[in-house]
Amino acid sequence: MASRTRLTLALGLAACSMWAHAAEPQVFVQAGTSMARGETLGLEDVGIQGRRLQSSKTSTSDSHAQAQSDAQLIGAVLAAAFCLHWFVKGYRNYSAIKLLDVDDCQAKMMSAWGAKSESENLPETLRGVFWMDGNYAPECLAIFMNGAFDPKKRTISLPIGGPYGWTWNSDRAGWFVYFLIVWAGYALFGATLRVEFNEDYTVASIPLYLFNCIWIPTGYMMIREDAQGNSWNRATYSLWVACGLRSYTDPRELRWSYQLRKVVDGSGEKLLNWKDLEDSLDKAPLNKTRMQRIQGFPGEPTAEASKLLAAVE
Numbered sequence: 001m002a003s004r005t006r007l008t009l010a011l012g013l014a015a016c017s018m019w020a021h022a023a024e025p026q027v028f029v030q031a032g033t034s035m036a037r038g039e040t041l042g043l044e045d046v047g048i049q050g051r052r053l054q055s056s057k058t059s060t061s062d063s064h065a066q067a068q069s070d071a072q073l074i075g076a077v078l079a080a081a082f083c084l085h086w087f088v089k090g091y092r093n094y095s096a097i098k099l100l101d102v103d104d105c106q107a108k109m110m111s112a113w114g115a116k117s118e119s120e121n122l123p124e125t126l127r128g129v130f131w132m133d134g135n136y137a138p139e140c141l142a143i144f145m146n147g148a149f150d151p152k153k154r155t156i157s158l159p160i161g162g163p164y165g166w167t168w169n170s171d172r173a174g175w176f177v178y179f180l181i182v183w184a185g186y187a188l189f190g191a192t193l194r195v196e197f198n199e200d201y202t203v204a205s206i207p208l209y210l211f212n213c214i215w216i217p218t219g220y221m222m223i224r225e226d227a228q229g230n231s232w233n234r235a236t237y238s239l240w241v242a243c244g245l246r247s248y249t250d251p252r253e254l255r256w257s258y259q260l261r262k263v264v265d266g267s268g269e270k271l272l273n274w275k276d277l278e279d280s281l282d283k284a285p286l287n288k289t290r291m292q293r294i295q296g297f298p299g300e301p302t303a304e305a306s307k308l309l310a311a312v313e
Contacts, residue, residue, distance in 0.1 A: 096163070096296035097178070102281065105141055105167050105294050110268045112164040112297075113145040121151050123201050125229025127266030131277045132234070134258035138169035138177050140277075140288050141263075144195070154197040163300075167292035178293055195222070201229075222260065230271060232260040 100108065106129045114127075126144045146165040147158040158165065161182035168174040197204045206220035218237065225231040235257040263274040281290045 096298055096300045098294050098296050099170055099291055100294055102140060102167070102277070102290055102292055105292050106264050108294060109141065109143050109145075109164045110264060113143060114266070114268060122149050122156075123229075124266055125201060125224065126156070128262050128271075129264035130232075131261045131263045131273060132258055133261045133273075133276070133280070134286070135234075136258075136286060138171065138173040138288075139167060140169070140292055141167040142260075147192075147195070154199070154201070156195040156197075158193040158195065160191045160193060161295055163295050163297045165295070167294045169287070169289040170291040170293055171287075171289055174289070174293055182295060228262075230262045230273065234258055234260040 098108075109129055122145060128143070128145075130142050130144075132139060132142065143165055144156055144158065146162055147156040149156050160166075161178075166181075168178045193206055194209070195204050195206050202224045204222040206222070208216040208219045210216055221233075221235040221237060223233040223235065225233060261273045261276070262271060263277050264270055280286065281288050
């Protein structure tokens with residue numbers, strides 16, 4: 001196979017070389033043919049042929065330059081359109097961001113997705129609002145009910161930064177992660193997290209994909225720790241685990257893991273874990289803020305805009 005590849009490359013280079021110099025030998029071939037017939041090719045004729053050849057080269061060069069210029073223009077237009085689409089979509093999401101107390105956040109999440117058809121067939125262990133306990137990232141609450149659930153494949157496709165699906169701290173770190181995920185990820189690529197469960201929904205794998213198609217050899221796992229699904233071990237695994245060189249229980253892997261604890265059940269009732277959540281707010285070392293940022297639906301008025309509309313009415 002390697003020899004065939006080298007032969008193909010050699011033939012290709014030879015063909016390109018022949019094409020590039022195809023015009024030049026014509027003068028000498030014509031001269032040689034004329035001499036063979038006993039004719040004398042004058043210097044004036046050679047000069048004419050040379051000027052014609054030079055004109056042909058100039059025309060070809062101009063054509064190549066024009067084609068290159070057209071390609072650059074098309075590329076610039078496509079890049080500008082792509083950036084404009086990214087900015088408009090990102091701004092629509094940004095304009096719908098809300099700053100709410102964690103209690104109001106969970107109420108909004110349940111109101112938006114609790115009775116929607118997207119979550120009708122979702123197992124009860126996965127319904128409700130979950131708290132990322134022990135997560136050092138500036139994020140607090142998440143749900144699965146806003147995802148597209150496929151019961152046959154036992155998968156949930158969660159939109160990263162989708163409306164009323166995730167909350168972030170109100171501090172600078174929260175802003176940074178919000179822009180990183182929502183503006184660059186969700187707004188630009190419409191990225192999703194694909195959660196893949198086993199047959200009894202006790203273990204799930206969350207592989208990561210770049211641009212939704214290129215697999216990254218790292219990801220997350222969820223291991224259910226009780227029958228009700230009120231506590232899950234949200235483990236992070238690295239390339240070493242993906243390649244079978246480490247176990248996800250290795251201490252070097254567990255340092256990036258945390259507990260996913262259900263604080264509100266599928267019917268909207270708060271569980272005992274809710275008190276633990278409230279007791280942990282605004283405290284070191286995790287510093288989860290009581291006021292959280294949550295993404296609303298694009299085009300939905302923010303709290304400030306709603307107050308202005310109410311005042312006008």
